[in-house]
Amino acid sequence: xxxxxxxxxxxxxxxxxxxxxxxxxxxxxxxxxxxxxxxxxxxxxxxxxxxxxxxxxxxxxxxxxxxxxxxxxxxxxxxxxxxxxxxxxxxxxxxxxxxxxxxxxxxxxxxxxxxxxxxxxxxxxxxxxxxxxxxxxxxxxxxxxxxxxxxxxxxxxxxxxxxxxxxxxxxxxxxxxxxxxxxxxxxxxxxxxxxxxxxxxxxxxxxxxxxxxxxxxxxxxxxxxxxxxxxxxxxxxxxxxxxxxxxxxxxxxxxxxxxxxxxxxxxxxxxxxxxxxxxxxxxxxxxxxxxxxxxxxxxxxxxxxxxxx
Amino acid sequence: xxxxxxxxxxxxxxxxxxxxxxxxxxxxxxxxxxxxxxxxxxxxxxxxxxxxxxxxxxxxxxxxxxxxxxxxxxxxxxxxxxxxxxxxxxxxxxxxxxxxxxxxxxxxxxxxxxxxxxxxxxxxxxxxxxxxxxxxxxxxxxxxxxxxxxxxxxxxxxxxxxxxxxxxxxxxxxxxxxxxxxxxxxxxxxxxxxxxxxxxxxxxxxxxxxxxxxxxxxxxxxxxxxxxxxxxxxxxxxxxxxxxxxxxxxxxx
Numbered sequence: 001x002x003x004x005x006x007x008x009x010x011x012x013x014x015x016x017x018x019x020x021x022x023x024x025x026x027x028x029x030x031x032x033x034x035x036x037x038x039x040x041x042x043x044x045x046x047x048x049x050x051x052x053x054x055x056x057x058x059x060x061x062x063x064x065x066x067x068x069x070x071x072x073x074x075x076x077x078x079x080x081x082x083x084x085x086x087x088x089x090x091x092x093x094x095x096x097x098x099x100x101x102x103x104x105x106x107x108x109x110x111x112x113x114x115x116x117x118x119x120x121x122x123x124x125x126x127x128x129x130x131x132x133x134x135x136x137x138x139x140x141x142x143x144x145x146x147x148x149x150x151x152x153x154x155x156x157x158x159x160x161x162x163x164x165x166x167x168x169x170x171x172x173x174x175x176x177x178x179x180x181x182x183x184x185x186x187x188x189x190x191x192x193x194x195x196x197x198x199x200x201x202x203x204x205x206x207x208x209x210x211x212x213x214x215x216x217x218x219x220x221x222x223x224x225x226x227x228x229x230x231x232x233x234x235x236x237x238x239x240x241x242x243x244x245x246x247x248x249x250x251x252x253x254x255x256x257x258x259x260x261x262x263x264x265x266x267x268x269x270x271x272x273x274x275x276x277x278x279x280x281x282x283x284x285x286x287x288x289x290x291x292x293x294x295x296x297x298x299x300x301x302x303x304x305x306x307x308x309x
Numbered sequence: 310x311x312x313x314x315x316x317x318x319x320x321x322x323x324x325x326x327x328x329x330x331x332x333x334x335x336x337x338x339x340x341x342x343x344x345x346x347x348x349x350x351x352x353x354x355x356x357x358x359x360x361x362x363x364x365x366x367x368x369x370x371x372x373x374x375x376x377x378x379x380x381x382x383x384x385x386x387x388x389x390x391x392x393x394x395x396x397x398x399x400x401x402x403x404x405x406x407x408x409x410x411x412x413x414x415x416x417x418x419x420x421x422x423x424x425x426x427x428x429x430x431x432x433x434x435x436x437x438x439x440x441x442x443x444x445x446x447x448x449x450x451x452x453x454x455x456x457x458x459x460x461x462x463x464x465x466x467x468x469x470x471x472x473x474x475x476x477x478x479x480x481x482x483x484x485x486x487x488x489x490x491x492x493x494x495x496x497x498x499x500x501x502x503x504x505x506x507x508x509x510x511x512x513x514x515x516x517x518x519x520x521x522x523x524x525x526x527x528x529x530x531x532x533x534x535x536x537x538x539x540x541x542x543x544x545x546x547x548x549x550x551x552x553x554x555x556x557x558x559x560x561x562x
Contacts, residue, residue, distance in 0.1 A: 014562070052403040055562050074311070077405040088396030090321075097324060104317025105404045147400070 003027040004079075004155060004186050005051070010060035012046055012210075020046040022210040023060070030154075033177065033187045035201035035218075037194070043210040044190040045085055048157045052082045064155060078106060081153030085160040085190075087140045091133035095124055098132060099146045106151035118146050121176060138169050145173065149180075156180060158189035162196060174200050194293075228293045230272060232259040235285040242282035248275050265293075314406045318414025319421075322388050326422050337376055337426045341433040344372055348494060349437060359496050362525050365438040370521040371493030372434065377427040377452065378459045378488055378513070382480045385419035385463030390470050393560070402561060408554030412547075416464050420456035427452050440524070447532075448523035454539045455516055459484075461546035468550075468559050487513045492521075497529045512538055 005028040012021040020043050028034050038044045049055040051062050053073060062069045067076035090098060099115050119125045122142040127135060132143065141161070148156060158177075162170045177187055177200050191197060197204050197218065205215040214221075237256035248271070251260040259279070263270045279286065326333055349365035356364040392398040401411055434440065442448050463480075470476040491513030497505050508514055509530070519535025522528035528535070553560065 049399075052399075054399055054402045056557055074405040074407070077403060080403065082399070082403050084396075084399050086396055088399055090392075090395065090397055092328065093321070093324065097321070101317050101321045102400060104320075105314050105400060105406065107311040107313045107405060109313065 002030055004030040004065055005188075006061075006063045007047075007051070008061045010047070010050060010062060011058045012050060012055060013058045020210050021050065021057075021060075024207075024210075024212050026205065026212060026215060028155075028186060028188060030186055031181065031184045032202045033181055033189070033200055034203050034205060034215075035197035036188065036190045036205045036207055037192070037197060038190070038207040039192075042207045044207055045159055046210070047207065048082070048159050048188070048190065052080055052157060053077055078151075079154040081148035081151065081156045083144050083148045083156070083158045083161055085163065087137065087144065089132045089140055089143060092131055094129055094131055095119070095135070095143055095146075096128040098143060099150050102147040103150040108151050114152070115146075115150055118149050121179075122146050122172065138165050141165055142169065142172075145176070149176075153185065155186045155188070158187065160190055160192070162191065162193065170196075228263055228265050228291055230261040230263065230275070230289065230291050232261065232276075232279060232286060233257060233288040233290075234259070235287040238284065242284070244278045244282040245275075248278065250275075311406050311410050314404065315410050315413045315417070318401075318411065319418045322415060322418030323421065325388075326384075326418070326425075333422070333426070334429060337380075337429050338433050340376070341372060341430045342437075344368070345434070345437040360498070360525075360527050362527070363438065366440055367496075367521075367525075368494050369431070369434045369438065369440060370524050371488075371491075371517050373427050373430050373452070374455060374513075374517050374520055375485075375488045375493050376430050377423045377455050378484060378516075379480055380426045381419055381423035381456050381459035382463035382466065382484060384422045385416055385460040386467035386470065386476055386480075388415045388419055389464055389467035390473075390476055393467070394473075398560065408551060411554075412461070412464060412550055416457065416460040419460035419463060420453075423456040423460060424452065427456070442524055443526040444523045448520070451516070451520045451523055451535075451539070454543060455520070458539055458543040458546060461543060461550065465546060465549050465553070468553055484513075487511055488517075492517050492529055512542060515539065 005026075007024055007026040007028075010021050010024040011019070013019050024043075024047060036044050036047070046055060050057050051064070051069060053069060053076075057070075062076075064076040065079045067073075067079070069076045093101075096115070096119075099119065100110070100112075103111065103115065116125065119128055122145060124139065124142050124146060127139060132140060135143065145158075145161070158173075161173055165173075174196075177189075180187060187200075189196070189201070201218050203215060204218050204221050206213045231253070233254075234257055237254070238252070239256055241250060241252060241259075245259070249262060251262075252258070253260050261272070261275055263272065345365065348368055352364075358364060359367045392401065431440075466476065466479050470478075490508065491511050492508070497508050497514060497518075500508060515530055515535040515538035518529040519532050519539070522532045522535070552558070
């Protein structure tokens with residue numbers, strides 16, 4: 001697949017000396033879904049805003065569909081749709097007019113059937129005559145998505161699209177993303193949620209402090225990140241691991257008051273059943289059981305410390 | 310040119326105007342009527358005529374200019390400041406439009422609103438005084454140019470303003486005094502000689518003079534000079550806006 005988006009050594013510095021982007025280089029293939037993960041202030045939104053024309057880059061280049069975003073901005077931007085992180089909408093205008101405005105702004109001729117289709121898919125059709133100020137937060141976010149889709153972009157940026165939204169909208173949005181992908185639309189989304197990347201992305205990029213730390217196929221990354229831990233809290237601490245549990249990959253924690261078992265969620269067998277049977281065989285009494293997944297923050301810490309070393 | 314985008318911005322901005330049509334319509338009708346009651350009837354009855362024109366009629370061009378200028382500025386400045394304030398400007402900045410298309414949409418809508426107000430005031434005034442327009446085409450031209458140039462100025466103010474107070478500052482502190490001191494309600498020939506010279510530094514004098522000439526065929530300054538002044542002002546505003554979009558001043562980081 002050819003790259004629809006090429007980013008070369010993209011830098012953004014502010015007058016105070018702060019470097020928001022430190023030479024980002026990235027190719028995004030047509031039709032793929034790339035999830036950009038990063039903590040707050042990592043530069044995700046700066047990167048997206050620079051590509052979309054909201055922020056002027058200090059140096060470097062970006063092309064969209066072969067069109068330079070500065071010299072050939074009109075052709076480049078006409079391919080791009082942006083769903084911003086903040087809910088920025090004209091409060092006094094109706095849903096219908098707001099979405100229709102976006103289509104016109106991008107130079108597309110009027111197409112009421114298309115807008116109706118988008119509004120229906122986003123469960124906004126019944127609200128089309130409502131003013132934006134009358135909508136809930138989740139509905140407003142749907143309007144932002146409808147606006148971006150109204151001008152039929154080939155590259156869609158979703159900046160934290162599911163931050164603070166309910167499960168229903170998250171599912172709706174994932175369905176829409178899947179539909180768009182099927183029509184060949186390239187999607188770049190930023191998120192805090194690893195589950196989101198897992199659900200819909202083809203590739204995952206990790207950005208921190210303005211630098212792209214890695215871009216990897218999701219499958220490879222999930223193998224690394226898919227580890228989960230089961231903590232078995234015991235009613236009475238043990239001095240050492242009993243014989244019956246020796247063949248399990250276990251660690252003692254909390255001064256012998258807990259057993260930590262690390263397993264792969266994506267394996268055919270997690271080994272949890274066998275472990276719990278053996279715990280019972282060993283005569284240990286369970287006080288509590290809990291699981292936790294290595295968080296994205298853990299991965300960041302690993303990546304950043306590796307980066308700094 | 311992305312004319313579809315221009316039309317979309319224009320239509321979106323005009324929708325704001327139509328949402329408050331009654332306020333937009335009633336406000337100039339009421340204020341014009343008040344001006345005629347105060348200046349036309351109460352004071353005008355003692356002044357009688359200025360330069361051979363009934364005082365009530367004499368103030369009509371100034372009254373129209375006063376409203377047209379302030380309306381053009383406030384509509385255009387609010388039009389572009391509001392997207393900045395609520396954050397919807399992201400869409401303009403990321404759309405395939407250049408500065409000229411954005412300006413045409415916003416300034417065109419603001420100028421249209423100001424023109425509408427001007428026409429309403431003219432119609433209201435004609436209920437109070439007998440009006441004959443000596444140069445109708447010139448009158449329309451002056452009104453259009455004033456709507457356009459002051460909407461351009463308003464657009465610049467809207468980009469510059471960092472809060473709602475600043476948005477009001479220039480119209481209130483600069484434009485309104487310039488219009489009041491620019492011969493809206495008097496002829497500058499009525500001033501002492503030294504003030505006649507000082508007042509020529511007020512650009513609004515040229516606009517009101519030219520506009521009044523279009524009505525009554527009498528002017529404080531040559532009409533050619535008035536046209537040059539308003540033409541120059543329009544070009545200067547366009548140049549500033551071109552620079553704003555080129556550098557991204559106050560709109561693009």
